[in-house]
Amino acid sequence: MIKVRGLKKVYPSAVALRGVDMDIQDNEWLSIMGPSGSGKSTLLNILGGLDYPTEGSVSYDGKEITTMKEDELAVFRRENIGFIFQQSYLIPYLTALENVMLAQYFHSIVDEKEAAEALKRVGLSHRLHHRPSELSGGEQQRVCIARALINSPKVLLADEPTGNLDRENTRVILELLGELHSNEGFTIVLVTHDPYVAGWGKRLLTMEDGRIIKDESFHS
Amino acid sequence: MRGPLKIDKVIKLRRLMVWAWLIYYLTWSTWSKEAFAGFVSGLGRNIIWQVLFVAFIMLLGIEMIYKFRQRIKKAPFFAFLWFILPAGMIVFLTGFFLSASMRMDTRILTGKEDIFQIPWSQKRFGVMDVKPSIKERFLDIEQESPSPVFTREPVVLLTDFKDTYRVGVFPPQRIDGTFFHILNFNIAPSIEIRDSSGRVVMKGDLALQILPAGNIDYVILEGLPYRITMKLLPSREIKRGDITAKEYDLNDRFYEIKVFRVKNPQEAGTLITEGDSRYPLKFDGYSLNVTGHTYWVLLEVVRDKGVYVIGAGLILVILGILVRFILLPWWLREIRRLTRD
Amino acid sequence: MSLFIPEAFIGSIKGTIAISASWLVINSYLSSKNKETGPVHLFILILWFMLLFIAGTFIEFDAFYKDQIRRVSAYMFGLLLITAIFSSGWSLKREFRLFYIFLIMLLYGPDVMSLSFFLKDLSAMRQNFTGAYIAGITGFLSGLSLLFFEKKIRSGLSPYLSLTGLFFSLSAIKLLLGGTGGYAELSLIPAVQRGLMKFFHDLVHQLFVFFMVPDHPLLKTTVWNFIGLIFGEAFTMIATLCILVIPPLVIVLRLLKRPEEVPEGLKGAERRKYIHEFMLLNRKRAFPIFLFALMVSFFWFFKAESGPGLYIPQPVPVVEEEGFVIIKLKEPGRELGDGNIHKFILRKDEKTYRFFIFKRPDGKFSVCLDACEICPPEGYGQARQHLICIYCNTPIPFNTVGEPGGCNPIPVGYIMTEKEIKIEVEEILKKWRLVHSGVSRE
Structure with a gap:
């Protein structure tokens, strides 16, 4: 379980978070919505250990991450958290397979068979040896999902994962995420401004001006 | 109910013995006499050593078979390939034991037209010819190692009065399961000693170690109180600066001879005359002539069944090393590669 | 008179560093098994080495025992190395702290005794007892200072040490710092x-x-x-x-x-x-x-x-006196019993005969021809533990010099008096006849 208490983040020019409290249960799919500048990406970055808060605490199963040192945090991130962003951030001169294997390499050791298997699960078994430039936007994002999940993270943090995709591709990606989520049982925290995308989650937080203003749960 | 043989315990005992042997060897080679030679001769004579060694081979064998049985369940073919090396080691050690404990050998000094007998089989052999293969002319240069005097290995032609055999230095010649080879070889000058009345009192060939050139060797005359030393003399000496080269021409060979009077064979004696072999040497009323030369040969004769086992063991060990460390790893790599593809 | 002899300092700091380093390595290994040794063990260790040092200083050992003690040191190294190689297949169910303490005691016991001999000899040689021992004690204390860094070193080292790694590390320390009397004794190898x-x-x-x-x-x-x-x-x-x-x-x-x-x-x-x-x-x-x-x-x-590093002295010419060659045990610049080979050359009847006198580590004098029955008579050189046949490189252990046969130098009979060794010339001539004849043809 992730516990967030009194989270504040103050930048020199602005205040991004003004005291956020929330709990995220294991295996939950949580969507966070809000207008631009409402602090949702900042919250996601702090949740993922990519940034430190000015005040407050974030703990994973009782383990506080805001007090961890840089190198401890790096180890924690690589073993527990997967990221997907709006941009794919794939290495352009590596193939899809190699991009996934790179994530394996930073985690521990590479295993080509396992990487190929992961790409097969996201429906890219025919695209293993293609470079990102040879893949469509949806395919690139699927590589990103394979890369984010290759090290079996407990939590997947997604920041506008479908922001660059058309409706059809968005649906495909979300279906895929849904399938993997129910099969592998990781937690998803997805930030979006698209109500259609947010609707795929079981719970929706709405943010405004650095605060959570609404917390709704859906039961399907 | 009694359980099956506790094979683990036996293996532990084997390890213990390897340790005991290592410690024994280190101790004795560091502190005492020739460790290995002592070990081999002990194996030949001492019953306790023999029992220990046989026990060691057996324990080694048991462990190997135990491991082999484990492997054969997983992959029979590879288990056989794996087994070559341990089997070779066991065969080698067994051969070692057989050879050390049962080997018979003797050395026989002989020359052309001699007949000799092998002590254990009573079989007789005649020496038909000795082919010396000595260079006819050679240079001996000071401050260098002795110049090679043989053009190739000397050879002896032996007969068992049915067939003839060529016996060289290496490899040994096998005749009826017995090995022969030349262990030593040299010139035997023929001498003749006459008394003042011209009667021949002694005649024979002297088995001397006078090659490489410059060696001095001696013989004590039987029945006469003299020691005779001989040395091959160069036919020519060439001097260049500090270095002298001596040229020897065996077609025109002659020797330096010294005669010492001795009271008993142990003492050096007093020099009474010296000269070279081209002229008769006179002393105490005797006259010594060098009438020619022949060659003497020291043959080593060995009967050793163990050597076949050692040879087989050695071949297996070499084969086993090749299989175990080159063929098998390559093979397994290939299999892994193929199954991955 | 100097109050500080550097050689004594080096010898002593080297030994102490070796012992301290071994102790640290062992402790690092044991700490990963939660079996660290305590101050009591350290006390036992220091007491043991002090006792050995005192024994080495106050008990008079003769050359034979001194040499044996030095050889134990090399022997322990060999044994350690073999243990290291074999230990790669071991898994220990239990670790005994005392075993490791005992190991250090055994490993460095001979070194500490040799160190005490060395300091004693040095102080006698320089006629400066105070200088040698002040430097020695300073070296000892400086070496011990390594122990202050124990915690730091222990946590740094412990992931690097398996049982095999421990034995190899101990071997490395022994190889680098074992022996006494300057760094020339890297020659444990x-x-x-x-x-x-x-x-x-x-x-x-x-x-x-x-x-x-x-x-x-x-x-x-x-x-x-x-x-x-x-x-x-x-x-x-x-x-x-x-x-x-x-x-x-x-x-x-x-x-x-x-x-x-x-x-x-x-x-x-x-x-x-x-x-x-x-x-x-x-x-x-x-x-x-x-x-x-x-x-x-x-x-x-x-x-x-640097080559084989054999000691091959020039033969000293000797003359015959009434059928004997007489060589004094002690002469200015030469002592026959110093453990080195002393070669001599006798000329007789235009022929030369080389022989040598050697006092074996067991105290027995051996007089031998500088040749064996097998090889051309190139002679012998002296290495640390062996005489080496220059022709065929066969090593002859010191204590077998004087025994006949094979590759051994041909022994010559001699008469020993209090001050000299007498060798019959005839005996030399007689034995020289065996040289390089390959076999006996009697």
């Missing part, structure tokens, strides 16, 4: 080399006997060229390197491999993480072993560059 070489030589020799290959060049043949190759310096040097370096390298290579089995149930990232951590740990553990192999190679190269 040649002592082991000789032992191994001897074994190798004996084994090949025995195979030659089995297969009836003539061992020595009684005849010049192509076969001999090959045999000569095997017994040559270059071959034995390379063989020695292989024997010393291949086992640790094989262990290193094994440690660098992936694990053969992964615990069941581990899949995907967890499996990879297990393999990664396994390999990371083993890579760390391989490091000290690799370092040892590197160190041995370095010393080997050093030794190979």
Whole structure:
């Protein structure tokens, strides 16, 4: 379980978070919505250990991450958290397979068979040896999902994962995420401004001006 | 109910013995006499050593078979390939034991037209010819190692009065399961000693170690109180600066001879005359002539069944090393590669 | 008179650093098993070495025992090395702290005693007791200061030490810092080399006997060229390197491999993480072993560059007096009993006869011809533990010098009085006849 208490983040020019409290249960799919500048990406970055808060605490199963040192945090991130962003951030001169294997390499050791298997699960078994430039936007994002999940993270943090995709591709990606989520049982925290995308989650937080203003749960 | 043989315990005992042997060897080679030679001769004579060694081979064998049985369940073919090396080691050690404990050998000094007998089989052999293969002319240069005097290995032609055999230095010649080879070889000058009345009192060939050139060797005359030393003399000496080269021409060979009077064979004696072999040497009323030369040969004769086992063991060990460390790893790599593809 | 003799300081700090370093390495190893030794153990250790030091200082040992004690040191190194190689297959269920304490006691006992002999000799030689012992004690205390860093070193070292790594590290420390009297005694390695070489030589020799290959060049043949190759310096040097370096390298290579089995149930990232951590740990553990192999190679190269390092003295001419050669035990500039070979040359009837006198470590004098029955009479040189036949490189252990047969120098009978050794000239001439005749033809 992730516990967030009194989270504040103050930048020199602005205040991004003004005291956020929330709990995220294991295996939950949580969507966070809000207008631009409402602090949702900042919250996601702090949740993922990519940034430190000015005040407050974030703990994973009782383990506080805001007090961890840089190198401890790096180890924690690589073993527990997967990221997907709006941009794919794939290495352009590596193939899809190699991009996934790179994530394996930073985690521990590479295993080509396992990487190929992961790409097969996201429906890219025919695209293993293609470079990102040879893949469509949806395919690139699927590589990103394979890369984010290759090290079996407990939590997947997604920041506008479908922001660059058309409706059809968005649906495909979300279906895929849904399938993997129910099969592998990781937690998803997805930030979006698209109500259609947010609707795929079981719970929706709405943010405004650095605060959570609404917390709704859906039961399907 | 009694359980099956506790094979683990036996293996532990084997390890213990390897340790005991290592410690024994280190101790004795560091502190005492020739460790290995002592070990081999002990194996030949001492019953306790023999029992220990046989026990060691057996324990080694048991462990190997135990491991082999484990492997054969997983992959029979590879288990056989794996087994070559341990089997070779066991065969080698067994051969070692057989050879050390049962080997018979003797050395026989002989020359052309001699007949000799092998002590254990009573079989007789005649020496038909000795082919010396000595260079006819050679240079001996000071401050260098002795110049090679043989053009190739000397050879002896032996007969068992049915067939003839060529016996060289290496490899040994096998005749009826017995090995022969030349262990030593040299010139035997023929001498003749006459008394003042011209009667021949002694005649024979002297088995001397006078090659490489410059060696001095001696013989004590039987029945006469003299020691005779001989040395091959160069036919020519060439001097260049500090270095002298001596040229020897065996077609025109002659020797330096010294005669010492001795009271008993142990003492050096007093020099009474010296000269070279081209002229008769006179002393105490005797006259010594060098009438020619022949060659003497020291043959080593060995009967050793163990050597076949050692040879087989050695071949297996070499084969086993090749299989175990080159063929098998390559093979397994290939299999892994193929199954991955 | 100087109050500080640097040699004493170096000898003593070297020994103390070796002991402290061994203690630290052992403690680092044990700490990963939660079995650290305590101050009581350290006290036992220091007490033991103090006792040995005092014994070495106040008890008069004669040369024989002194030499034996030095040899124990080299012997322990050999034993440690073999243990290290064999230990790669061991897994200890229980660790006994006292075993390791005992190991240090054994490993450095002879060194500490040698150190006390060394300080005693030094103070006698320089006639400066205070200087030698002040420097010695300063060295001792400086070496001990290493122990202050124990905690830091322990936590840094412990991931690098497996049982095998521990033994190899101890071997490395012993190799680098063992022995006394300056750094010249890096030569623990040649002592082991000789032992191994001897074994190798004996084994090949025995195979030659089995297969009836003539061992020595009684005849010049192509076969001999090959045999000569095997017994040559270059071959034995390379063989020695292989024997010393291949086992640790094989262990290193094994440690660098992936694990053969992964615990069941581990899949995907967890499996990879297990393999990664396994390999990371083993890579760390391989490091000290690799370092040892590197160190041995370095010393080997050093030794190979500097040649065999034989001591071959010039023979001193002697003359015959009424049928005897008489050599005084002590003369200005020469002492026959100093443990070195002393060569002499006798000219008689235009021929020269070389022989030598050697006092063996067991105290017995040996008079031998500088030649054996087998090789051309090139003579012998002296190495640390052996006389070496210059022609065929066969090592002769010191205590067998004076025994007849084989590759041993031909012994000559002598008469010993209080002040001199008398050798009958006839005896020398008689024995010289055995030289390089290959066999006895009586």
